[in-house]
Amino acid sequence: MAGLQGAVETAPVSRLHERQSFDPADFPVPGGREEEWRFTPLRRLRSLHSELGPGDGKVSVVVDAASGVSVGNLEHGDPGLGTAYVPADRVSARAFASFREATLISVPAGYESAVPTWLSVRGEGTEGAAFGHTVVDVQPNARAVVVLDHSGSATYADNVELIVGDGASLVVVSLQGWADDAVHLSHHHARLGRDARLTHTAVTLGGSVVRLAPSVRYAGPGGEAELRGLYFADAGQHLEHRLFVDHAERNCRSRVSYKGALQGSGAHAVWIGDVIIRPAATGTDTYEYNRNLVLTDGTRVDSVPNLEILTGEVAGAGHASASGRLEDQHLFYLMARGIPAGEARKLVIRGFFGELIGRLEVPELRERVTAAIEAELR
Amino acid sequence: MSTLEIRDLHASVTDAAGESREVLRGVDLAVRAGQTHAIMGPNGSGKTTLAYAIAGHPKYTVTQGSITLDGQDVLAMSVDARARAGLFLAMQYPVEVPGVSVSNFLRTAITAVRGEAPKIRTFGKELREAMEQLQMDPSFAQRNLNEGFSGGEKKRHEILQLELLNPKIAILDETDSGLDIDALRVVSAGINRFRDDQAHGVLLITHYTRILRYVQPDFVHVFVAGRIVEEGGSELAEELESSGYERFVKAGAAA
């Protein structure tokens, strides 16, 4: 891809994620200049970030669980809530304080299935804010697949706690297939036990404003996290992904791979890749990248990798970020074989996303996402 | 019977500093079906520029002259239309395109050039046989286009495309460079399969007479400083091999 885009200077990662609280009042109303809010169009959040208290928006959650996986609801105050995650910003704290009922998906120890548990989150309208909370609890040595499938119109904020027990493995695919008017702010936080493994893929294609913050913390050595994402921002869409990997245990591994395309006036993609390797996290192996394909004029990309290393002994640590247009050379080669320009363009864009789509663990999602990208290209 | 006709072709390239430079300075050449023309000339004389100008590369601007294929104005056609009209360029440096598989690429190109999608079954067979003749491992079909191919593998892949797309006129830009002795034989055999029916024309750009022993040219052109300065038969290639371009470079500079 032509043209490297330099990282913007930011504060050290350690400082950025210091503040955590269950009380929304502990977080002042953001004004837009704060490091964690400076890329987000606050005016389009329909007061999610400013007001407090419950909302009257309508978002329904329906779970279709794989057999052997149990589903329940948790009320406020349940000790099973907030064990893995403490909100890190005002919207997240507000969501934690205001959800009506949390969904608990528990996977028993030793359970093993590639059949996904499907959690459908459907918005019924943008009037009034709605809040949600989901806990996925994967007991030791279990293997499970969970799909979070968002659709419809909504003004929605939620938190997802992913607890992956010792030796367990969890695959999460989160689809943001919202309608054009949806606003969705979300934190997905994973706590990985010893030798646990998480693969988390965000597919963000719909919505007016989507701000998704996947984060990982290791609770023991040997954990592995793969965080992948693909997004396609059309005219006027703001799609923001804020990754945070906190290496505080030794011999853990993380890979962050995000790819996006932008087309149309006002399409805005934000990718923040915060990684910290704390003093105790010796033997850490981490790599993160973000690539953006700029298809038209009038788009904006902010891509900020931010790696802070506080130990002298890492196995590997790196990052890359590149944003650019389709390569003339690629198009010329394809066209010189008779392939018309539009078709050549599609081939290259499909190729750009193909690798990440091919790695989706749920076969039917590979088809669905391919078709969705295809629809974006029409 | 097809004819590619180039008349008084001038073309320039804009370099990184934005300066325009005339690279082709009046090229005249006609390639007819059944003929093989070899072009030889020093580095930087404009051979690749000529090939790109024929194919329609956006970096090169034709400032004067004409290119026609069977009387049709090639310069008025888009890059893809030129290929569909029957022109093919085997590139000196084939481009790597990540994420696009060889088989998907070939199927798309064949569909575009033939005007209809090949049947899945026959396409698989056709591709397998064509690859076998070029001694390419079938696994290449699943790989990304030119990605990680060795220099020689890229050149074989260009000839694979030549055979599958079956154009009227093929321009081969240093297809022999970087090929080992066996590969040169395999690739030459591919070129000969293409031209043997006398219905196809070949313009072969090369630095070496070795390939000309396998693919015998009817005409040899010496290309210096953006134009053809001498024409002859195979014996001209032999002369170049033994005495170099010196005599022609002087003539070219004087012109």
Ligand SMILES: Nc1ncnc2c1ncn2[C@@H]1O[C@H](COP(=O)(O)OP(=O)(O)OP(=O)(O)O)[C@@H](O)[C@H]1O
């Ligand atoms: N994109 C470009 N930008 C700047 N200069 C260029 C560009 N393309 C070609 N040129 C210049 O035009 C001249 C002709 O180049 P060309 O590649 O056509 O030569 P060639 O005869 O094919 O050489 P070789 O035998 O080394 O392949 C060279 O001086 C080259 O530097």
Ligand SMILES: [Mg+2]
């Ligand atoms: Mg050349």
